Amino acid sequence: MPSARAAAPPPATGAWREGDPVGHRRFADVGDLPLQLGGVLPRVRLAYETWGTPAPDGSNAVLVEHALTGDSHVVGEAGEGHPTPGWWGELVGPGRALDTDRWFVVAANVLGGCQGSTGPASARPGTALPWGSAFPRITVADQVAAEVRLADHLGVERFAAVLGGSMGGMRSLEWAAAQPGRVGAALVLATCPASTADHIGAQSAQISAIVADPGWHGGDYHDQPAGQGPHTGLGLARRLAHLTYRTGAELEARFGRMPQPGEDPLAPVAPGRYAVQSYLDHHAAKLVRRFDAGSYVALTDALNTWDVGLGRGGTDAALAAITVPMVVAAVDSDRLYPVADAARTAASPAAVGGLRLVTSSAGHDGFLVESAQIAPLVEEVLALGTR
Structure with missing residues (x-):
């Protein structure tokens, strides 16, 4: 029997909003931010979390970058103020690859996100209303520019390393290209140096699913009653995305053509679901309760415009000019950002040791689950950043 929570209609937005439990978040007001595509975003605020203690000389700071629907809660349990447990908990903490007895670890909710940082669900300065449709276009470069302001706020002159996978890997690469004096080394994991036609096509279909929703x-829509937000569109976007996060072989091995228990997909009337449909429904239902559709659109648009070469003479020229040592890795079964995408970044003279491969049956999500293989990459990047 579904729980009362599952049966209740979802709120119009799953965003963290003013007055909600703060949890372990802290907030930094980083000022007005000029945007790469034009205009200025006023009074930007970033939500962030930290672990460990900063060294007196600031030399032990590390920035961890989350992916599209992640947030600043890298490690820790789910609970009041945090809808999900930490997404890299096996890598961060005392005695782990990112040993918080040694390192001062910082993670921010990305600009445009929905877990405390300025985004479509947050209040527009000078009004009592959310930004909503007035939220401007932002890019990965803008997200990094906001994080630079956060570093200033924290008194961090230089991160020993910036680490990230997927959209977080894009920000790691942008840090290396844009801020060579402020980062010692970068882990660029399960990502690309510029979005391709395939990426843009898949991502634009997700945006279309959301904006076509009457909700x-x-x-x-942020102040609509529960159940009247764009939940159908956001759920469909999540289903489309999740198929790119896993692999066809894994889905076949796990589900095949099995029916969902108690349901008949071949019924002539009101057919039930296959197990794989139930699996996608489950992930869609979880996301609509913890995320914001406007953030999903804004961040996915930033993925579409992503190119480390924007304003730097093109992708290859930008990669060739990077001087920050990088460890570049791909997941061998990734069909969202295939090995060839990472290989292009690994051709940069700054890439140390060529392209590294993470072996996984989980596809793109291997960057989240293959902790035993990623831990040595993290340790290598930290060593590079402290030379």
Whole structure:
């Protein structure tokens, strides 16, 4: 029997909003931010968390970058203020690869996100209303520019390393290209140096699913009653995305053509679901309760415009100019950012040791689950960053 929580309609947005439990978040007001595509985003705030203690000389700071629907809660249990447990908990903590007895670890909710940082669900300065449809276009470069302001706020002149996978890997690469004096080394994991036509096509389909939902209300849905937000569109976007996060072989091995228990997919009337449909439904239902559709659109648009070469003479020229040592890794079964995408980044003279491969049956999500293989990469990057 479904729980009362599962049976209740989801709120119009799953975003953290003012007045919600703060949890372990802290907040930094980083000022007005000029945007790469034009305009200025006023009074930007970033939510962040830290672990460990900063060294007196600031030499032990490390920045960890989350992926599309992640947040600053890298390690820790789910609980009041935090809808999900830490997403890299096996890598961060005392005695782990990112040993918090040695390192001062920082993680921010990305600009445009929905877990405390300025984004479509947050209040627009000078009004009592969410940004909604008025939220401007942002890019990965803008996200990093905001993180630079966070570093200033924390008194961090230089991160020993910046680490990230997927969209977080894009920000790691952008840090290396844009801020060579402020980062010692970078882990660029399970990502690409520029979005391809394939990426843009898949990502644009997800955006279209959301904005076509009648509950989208042109992007101004945040104060709608529970159950009347763009949940159908956001759930469909999540289903489409999740298929790119895993692999066909894994789905076949786990589900094949099995029916969902108690359901008949071949019934002539009101057919039930296959098990794989139930699996995707489950992930969609979880996301709509913890995420914001406007953030999903804004961040996915930032993925579409991503190119480390934007304003730097093109992708290859930008990669060739990077001087920050990088460890570049791909997941061998990744069909979202295939090995060839990472190989292009690994051709940079700054890439140490060529392309590294993480072996996984989990596809793109291998960057989240293959901790035993990623831990040595983290340790190598930290060693590079402290030379």
